[in-house]
Amino acid sequence: MKLLAQHGHAEGNKVNEGIEKRLIDGVIFSPKDIGEEKLIQRIGDIRGRLSDGEILFDPQIYAAMVANNPGANLSRLEQFDSYFVPLNRSRLEIESNVSKVLRDTIAFELPLEVSGIIAPNILISRSFDSREATISKTFIRLTGEVYAEIGDSRPIYATLAVGRDALANPTELQEFLNDITLIEHPPSGFYVLVSARTSETKLEIFNSDVLAGLMLINYSLKINGFSVLNGYSDLVSPFLGAIGADACATGWWSNLRMFSMDRFVPTISGGRLPIQRYLSKVLLNRITFYEYQAWRRFIPTIVNGLSMDSEYDEEPERAREVLQSWEAIKSLAEDFSGADVASNLNLGLVAIEGARRYYEEIQSFGLRPDAKSNQEHLDPLLEGIRSFRRLAEI
Amino acid sequence: MIPRIPTESELKKVMTEFKSLGRPKKGGFKIFYPANLHDGTEEALKLAIVPVFEDIDTRVREELRDEIRNRIEREIKLLGSMNSPFIVKLGSLSPRRIEIGEMEFVAYSEEYLQGTDISDLIGSGYHVEEKELRLLASCLIDAISNMWYRFNTVHRDIKPLNIIKTSLPERPFVLLDLGLAFSIYESALTVDPKQRFPPGTTRYIAPEMLKPNFRDTLDYRADLYALGVTLFEFASCIHPLAKDRDDLFQTLSRILHNASTPLEELRPDLSKEFSTTVNQLLKKLPALRPSNLKTLNRLIGLGT
Numbered sequence: 001m002k003l004l005a006q007h008g009h010a011e012g013n014k015v016n017e018g019i020e021k022r023l024i025d026g027v028i029f030s031p032k033d034i035g036e037e038k039l040i041q042r043i044g045d046i047r048g049r050l051s052d053g054e055i056l057f058d059p060q061i062y063a064a065m066v067a068n069n070p071g072a073n074l075s076r077l078e079q080f081d082s083y084f085v086p087l088n089r090s091r092l093e094i095e096s097n098v099s100k101v102l103r104d105t106i107a108f109e110l111p112l113e114v115s116g117i118i119a120p121n122i123l124i125s126r127s128f129d130s131r132e133a134t135i136s137k138t139f140i141r142l143t144g145e146v147y148a149e150i151g152d153s154r155p156i157y158a159t160l161a162v163g164r165d166a167l168a169n170p171t172e173l174q175e176f177l178n179d180i181t182l183i184e185h186p187p188s189g190f191y192v193l194v195s196a197r198t199s200e201t202k203l204e205i206f207n208s209d210v211l212a213g214l215m216l217i218n219y220s221l222k223i224n225g226f227s228v229l230n231g232y233s234d235l236v237s238p239f240l241g242a243i244g245a246d247a248c249a250t251g252w253w254s255n256l257r258m259f260s261m262d263r264f265v266p267t268i269s270g271g272r273l274p275i276q277r278y279l280s281k282v283l284l285n286r287i288t289f290y291e292y293q294a295w296r297r298f299i300p301t302i303v304n305g306l307s308m309d310s311e312y313d314e315e316p317e318r319a320r321e322v323l324q325s326w327e328a329i330k331s332l333a334e335d336f337s338g339a340d341v342a343s344n345l346n347l348g349l350v351a352i353e354g355a356r357r358y359y360e361e362i363q364s365f366g367l368r369p370d371a372k373s374n375q376e377h378l379d380p381l382l383e384g385i386r387s388f389r390r391l392a393e394i
Numbered sequence: 395m396i397p398r399i400p401t402e403s404e405l406k407k408v409m410t411e412f413k414s415l416g417r418p419k420k421g422g423f424k425i426f427y428p429a430n431l432h433d434g435t436e437e438a439l440k441l442a443i444v445p446v447f448e449d450i451d452t453r454v455r456e457e458l459r460d461e462i463r464n465r466i467e468r469e470i471k472l473l474g475s476m477n478s479p480f481i482v483k484l485g486s487l488s489p490r491r492i493e494i495g496e497m498e499f500v501a502y503s504e505e506y507l508q509g510t511d512i513s514d515l516i517g518s519g520y521h522v523e524e525k526e527l528r529l530l531a532s533c534l535i536d537a538i539s540n541m542w543y544r545f546n547t548v549h550r551d552i553k554p555l556n557i558i559k560t561s562l563p564e565r566p567f568v569l570l571d572l573g574l575a576f577s578i579y580e581s582a583l584t585v586d587p588k589q590r591f592p593p594g595t596t597r598y599i600a601p602e603m604l605k606p607n608f609r610d611t612l613d614y615r616a617d618l619y620a621l622g623v624t625l626f627e628f629a630s631c632i633h634p635l636a637k638d639r640d641d642l643f644q645t646l647s648r649i650l651h652n653a654s655t656p657l658e659e660l661r662p663d664l665s666k667e668f669s670t671t672v673n674q675l676l677k678k679l680p681a682l683r684p685s686n687l688k689t690l691n692r693l694i695g696l697g698t
Contacts (some may be wrong), residue, residue: 174679174681175611177679177681178611178679178680178681179611181680181685182613182615182680182685186686219682220679220681220682223674223681223682223683223684224681224684224685224686225684225685225686225689340670391679392682393653393677393678393679393682
């Protein structure tokens with residue numbers, strides 16, 4: 001599985017360094033956080049550093065549905081007006097309008113030196129049996145058709161953006177998958193996003209229904225011959241890699257590690273800068289720098305034994321955190337890549353059970369994890385995998 | 395009423411195109427005779443049965459029979475349009491309605507294919523090698539592709555009995571009976587709920603065809619399921635789900651709810667790629683069956 005940087009605000013030198021250290025295999029740019037001129041320059045620069053890398057551009061058309069919201073914060077996205085215009089459901093119920101959005105967006109992306117084209121789509125926020133889902137299917141169905149007319153030999157990825165609530169109904173999801181896996185002009189692959197209601201708590205995504213649904217989407221698309229890229233998948237990435245995902249992406253802020261429409265319609269403002277964290281492979285979680293310093297004295301095996309660990313001898317600079325995260329996620333993904341999906345999932349289950357034991361050990365020393373460092377993600381992860389196995393008939 | 399098999403002399407009174415008939419064989423809704431024509435060629439004479447439908451109103455019965463006659467003729471016309479070499483071709487006798495006593499049939503002919511059906515091979519305990527399984531898969535994938543992409547048609551009755559292994563190198567396996575049996579049942583279903591019964595042959599029915607509204611969403615992945623069952627059974631001589639002692643409802647329940655034994659447990663000599671893909675074709679959810687036919691042909695067929 002390839003690991004990509006989910007690009008966002010304040011890139012600094014993070015992506016360049018991630019590429020130099022071979023921690024990432026490419027980048028997904030977001031127009032909200034980069035202007036067109038800079039985008040073209042950065043793509044050229046990264047292409048020079050990583051000639052065979054995955055360089056992609058998420059056109060973020062799903063944000064066009066909230067563009068007229070008085071509280072919308074689209075930032076630089078509004079500058080991309082050759083394809084980005086406010087949209088609503090009524091307009092997109094007309095197929096020719098969907099086709100136009102696809103044409104305009106793909107036409108914008110084609111001159112870019114990207115390795116593949118990510119087609120636009122809207123977010124299915126609550127249900128696969130909804131007007132949004134019908135519109136989304138139209139986008140998916142027309143993606144390959146439009147690309148066959150105006151595209152080139154690079155792969156085309158249809159976007160499938162799904163709200164976490166929609167994944168609560170597996171029957172509707174299964175029927176939706178039955179539809180999108182049989183398309184007359186199929187795209188090369190899918191760019192999959194699962195939207196949380198907020199990117200502030202990991203339990204939005206670490207929920208058994210959400211995880212099982214996301215895994216089923218990945219698995220079904222792979223079985224049907226599509227490439228699958230997951231955006232904003234962060235700690236779930238190794239488990240998606242275990243069932244065949246081709247690439248996953250994560251970034252340096254919490255809103256680049258979990259997708260949420262919060263990015264475009266902020267509900268809270270301000271807040272403190274987060275404490276820097278260390279991603280421990282055996283805990284399948286990030287812990288604060290201070291926890292890392294304290295806990296490793298009692299339990300040395302929470303240290304990954306990877307090259308970026310040395311950055312944490314002292315409190316690292318903020319920009320270093322993501323490099324350590326990329327390294328640990330990539331390493332976990334390699335740990336879960338065995339002979340086949342069933343055995344990979346077993347490796348994942350063993351890792352979860354192992355993490356549980358580590359947390360017990362931590363508690364036995366009287367150490368108390370902070371709210372984001374605790375083990376509350378493990379039960380949903382375990383149940384999510386079990387539930388996925390049932391849905392996927394594995 | 396189940397019609398009896400017409401004799402050669404009864405048929406000769408209403409049809410003069412053939413010189414002699416061989417021993418008849420009855421399938422679900424058709425009777426088949428090897429037939430010698432006057433010019434010395436051989437064809438397969440087929441009589442599609444037009445059911446009688448007892449205990450229903452005369453007007454409804456006639457409407458229903460008329461619908462079935464038309465449907466049979468449409469299916470035969472469709473068969474004539476198919477251009478996969480791995481689907482049986484029509485013979486010289488165009489569809490014709492015939493009556494023998496109180497029985498009514500639609501008679502037509504198909505090419506006569508010398509060979510053995512896969513069902514007979516399974517019954518004899520034939521040990522098939524992976525190379526031949528891949529050859530069969532390739533032929534059926536071509537047939538399924540032709541039916542779906544050119545004619546938007548699903549066979550719905552792919553099974554060992556409907557596949558002939560021939561000695562023709564360019565047509566090693568040929569698929570028979572293009573959905574005819576199912577079409578007849580489809581008509582009955584719409585008119586007489588008492589005769590409600592799953593379409594196709596029970597042991598090879600895809601799980602989605604057991605849903606009440608299956609027609610709304612049916613696609614060629616139902617045929618891929620049947621392909622998986624056929625390959626599994628041909629490879630192992632064991633049906634992946636049904637048991638001989640089962641009644642109809644037990645079989646249906648297994649199709650809907652039970653997982654099959656992995657093929658590799660019964661045939662460890664087959665490649666992992668082949669066995670895994672056949673297992674995947676048997677998944678209950680169509681979206682979990684590999685639907686990209688080119689890729690599928692590479693995994694279980696002879697595609698590159």
